[in-house]
Amino acid sequence: MREHQTPAAGWTNPLRDPQDKRLPRIAGPGGMVIFGVTGDLARRKLLPAIYDLANRGLLPASFALVGYGRRDWSKEYFESYVRDAVTAGARTPFREHVWRRLAEGIHFVRGTFDDDAAFDRLAGTLAELDASRGTAGNWAYYLSIPPDNFPDVCHQLDRAGLAAAGPDNWRRVIIEKPFGHDLASARELNRIVNQVFPESSVFRIDHYLGKETVQNILAMRFANQLFDPLWNSHYIDHVQITMAEDIGLGGRAGYYDGIGAARDVIQNHLLQLLALVAMEEPIAFTPEELQAEKVKVLRATEAVRPLSKTTARGQYAAGWQGSHQVRGLREEEGFDAESTTETYAACTLQINSRRWAGVPFYLRTGKRLGRRVTEIALVFKTAPHLPFADTMTQALGANAMVIRVQPDEGVLMRFGSKVPGSTMEVRDVNMDFSYAESFTEQAPEAYERLILDALLDEASLFPTNEEVELSWRILDPVIEYWAGRGRPEDYPAGTWGPASADRMLARAGRTWRRP
Known part of the structure; x- marks a missing residue:
């Protein structure tokens, strides 16, 4: 069973009583890295969902979004890609001021899943965003990729020092199905992920829930x-x-x-x-x-x-x-x-x-x-x-x-x-x-x-x-x-x-x- 983690030190939401479920739950400082950001799921669901959360005021103004992929994309091109996905799939009205604020924290890192240098560049990008955006070292890694790639990505996140949380911040991994193809492969997949991320930091997406x-x-x-x-x-x-x-x-x-x-x-x-x-x-x-x-x-x-x-x-x-x-x-x-x-x-x-x-x-x-x-x-x-x-x-x-x-x-x-x-x-x-x-x-x-x-x-x-x-x-x-x-x-x-x-x-x- 997972143990409950408290938010990063220094963050409190003065508007929210934890016992009052009627008040909106607003995420604290942090950001997300999407692996597989050029795929169909990210374009149709993930990127529009992130914009809609920002548009509803449920993400901090300093939220950062980093895409990781093999494409040779500049920051400007990736911004355009995200904007196209948002305008096509968002459920809330498009507001230019919300988009501009979100776009300030959008970055793209080029690389493959076994590329040491690329993950070192990713680590540098996240450190820069921690300093410039105030993301406080809080990062969620969304693995919108086939399970065959999980070992490489988990290993690289661990090697580059991106997986381990500090005393005042958190690191989490979000995994898309399929969670293996049988019991043996599911156990092996869980073993690989839990070697790097404790179970309390692993979030397996079943969108029906x-x-x-x-x-x-x-x-x-x-x-x-x-x-x-x-x-x-x-x-x-x-x-x-x-x-x-x-x-x-x-x-x-x-x-x-x-x-x-x-x-x-x-x-x-x-x-x-x-x-x-x-x-x-x-x-x-x-x-x-x-x-x-x-x-x-x-x-x-x-x-x-x-x-x-x-x-x-x-x-x-x-x-x-x-x-x-x-x-x-x-x-x-x-x-x-x-x-x-x-x-x-x-x-x-x-x-x-x-x-x-x-x-x-x-x-x-x-x-x-x-x-x-x-x-x-x-x-x-x-x-x-x-x-x-x-x-x-x-x-x-x-x-x-x-x-x-x-x-x-x-x-x-x-x-x-x-x-x-x-x-x-x-x-x-x-x-x-x-x-x-x-x-x-x-x-x-x-x-x-x-x-x-x-x-x-x-x-x-x-x-x-x-x-x-x-x-x-x-x-x-x-x-x-x-x-x-x-x-x-x-x-x-x-x-x-x-x-x-x-x-x-x-x-x-x-x-x-x-x-």
């Missing part, structure tokens, strides 16, 4: 007495966690081919959602206590066997996405015509605890499905006795509570109600809470929240190395079972996955929700 509706799971569960008595195996029949996308994988072969949907989504996003749904109430709302409860859940979770009947995988074939005819995966640019990479993955998990004994958790994710949606559906058991004739309840299904993570953020409750008229007929109705309709405040984008949290040393939304390793322990048997079993089952683009996924639930008399 930065979404407002994901955090609302905790508020809804633990701030309301309404749900807690029902949140167990006495009332819940099963849980479905879905992350569906309607896009294909054209142009992403270099990253996706050979990885697949299970490693890309289930190991991180969906297992983290499962942990938040299933965890016990923490003693306090602190990073240490939240992480401890998630770890307990993951330790108790395992795949239900036999895997031949409790898992499913598929690969999208040509079909219709709305009104557009689209290609199958093996016809996409860069993919092998014999590719065995799954674009759809589903598995059945069980949690061996008193609260969840006998409640299956069905996790599924896929590309080129019917629509883009991420949701958690808790489906309740049917009433033990219905004092109605069968004809009165023909249109009545199981009660359900659906937490919509994206795109229509909110919570839906499905229950039975009498149809108006002279006869008794009970039919499903929905009671729908929508974030957009209930709040005027615009929720921060996930990367804004997570970058700010890393600068503030607020670790609640970042998986620990133990969580990462436990997630691989859960998923590895499924991936190993699929290995060597040929190509996944085809499913037409625009549908909801392969027939084997429907059979997976049908064996237990259940069906997937169609969002």
